[in-house]
Amino acid sequence: MRLLIVEDDRELAAALASAFARRSVSSDRAETAGDAELMLASAHYAAIVLDLGLPDGDGLVLLQHLRAHGNPVPIIILTARSDLGDRVSGLDAGADDYLIKPFEFDELFARLTAVLRRKGGFQGNLLTFGNLQFDIATRELLVDGVVLALSVRETELVELLLRRDGRVVPKRLAEDQLFGMNDNLGSNAVEVYVHRLRQKLERAGAATRIDTIRGVGYLMRLIA
Incomplete structure (x- = not known):
C-alpha cells in the first residue's frame, strides 16, 4: 500500500512518512497541489493525506478537482482549520475524513484504516x-x-x-x-x-x- 502525503511543511511530511514506514506503509510526498496532480497522473495511490493550506492554492480545490473527474481515491484532510464551516466544506467536497492539527499519529492511522475498510481497501483483519x-x-x-x-x-x-x-x-x-x-x-x-x-x-x-x-x-x- 502506498500513500500520497500532500503537505508543504517538509518536517511534518517527513515525520508522517517515517511514521507510516514504521507501520510498513510506503508513501510519496508532494509539497504543492500542482505536484500532487502530476504524481496522481502517473501513479496509483491507496489514499491521500491532504493539507489545505498549500503554496499554490487551496487543497480543497484539488479535492474538488479530483472528485469532479471521478477519482474515488480515499482522502483524509489533515489541517489546522478547525472551524465547523471548514470541516463541513471539506466533507461536502468529497473528503472521506477530516482531522485537525495538532493530532496524534495513532488516531490518523486508525482513521486511515477505517476509511480504507469502508472503501474496500481492508477486508477484515x-x-x-x-x-x-x-x-x-x-x-x-x-x-x-x-x-x-x-x-x-x-x-x-x-x-x-x-x-x-x-x-x-x-x-x-x-x-x-x-x-x-x-x-x-x-x-x-x-x-x-x-x-x-x-x-x-x-x-x-x-x-x-x-x-x-x-x-x-x-x-x-x-x-x-
Missing part, C-alpha cells in the same frame, strides 16, 4: 489464500500458522497479490506500490522481489505460486 494468512494489523504473513520473515517490499508485494484475490497485478501497479516516485528502477526491479518472494514461499511450504503473466504482470494461484 486477515487476508487468506490457501494456507497463507496475512494479518493487516501486524503486517505478518503466516504459512500454516507460522510467521514467514519478509522484507518491507516483500510484505507489500504479498499483500498486493492477496488483495487482488485471483486477479492479475499489473507490473506498473506493482512498481507504484513497491517503489517511490524518486526511486531509480531497473527494468527487472519488481521481478527481483517476485523471485525472492517465490523462493521464500516455496521453502515455507506455501500451497500457492506466483505466475508471471508475460507482458502484463503477476498472479498468485493455488497449487493444484
Whole structure:
C-alpha cells in the first residue's frame, strides 16, 4: 500500500512518512497541489493525506478537482482549520475524513484504516489464500500458522497479490506500490522481489505460486 502525503511543511511530511514506514506503509510526498496532480497522473495511490493550506492554492480545490473527474481515491484532510464551516466544506467536497492539527499519529492511522475498510481497501483483519494468512494489523504473513520473515517490499508485494484475490497485478501497479516516485528502477526491479518472494514461499511450504503473466504482470494461484 502506498500513500500520497500532500503537505508543504517538509518536517511534518517527513515525520508522517517515517511514521507510516514504521507501520510498513510506503508513501510519496508532494509539497504543492500542482505536484500532487502530476504524481496522481502517473501513479496509483491507496489514499491521500491532504493539507489545505498549500503554496499554490487551496487543497480543497484539488479535492474538488479530483472528485469532479471521478477519482474515488480515499482522502483524509489533515489541517489546522478547525472551524465547523471548514470541516463541513471539506466533507461536502468529497473528503472521506477530516482531522485537525495538532493530532496524534495513532488516531490518523486508525482513521486511515477505517476509511480504507469502508472503501474496500481492508477486508477484515486477515487476508487468506490457501494456507497463507496475512494479518493487516501486524503486517505478518503466516504459512500454516507460522510467521514467514519478509522484507518491507516483500510484505507489500504479498499483500498486493492477496488483495487482488485471483486477479492479475499489473507490473506498473506493482512498481507504484513497491517503489517511490524518486526511486531509480531497473527494468527487472519488481521481478527481483517476485523471485525472492517465490523462493521464500516455496521453502515455507506455501500451497500457492506466483505466475508471471508475460507482458502484463503477476498472479498468485493455488497449487493444484
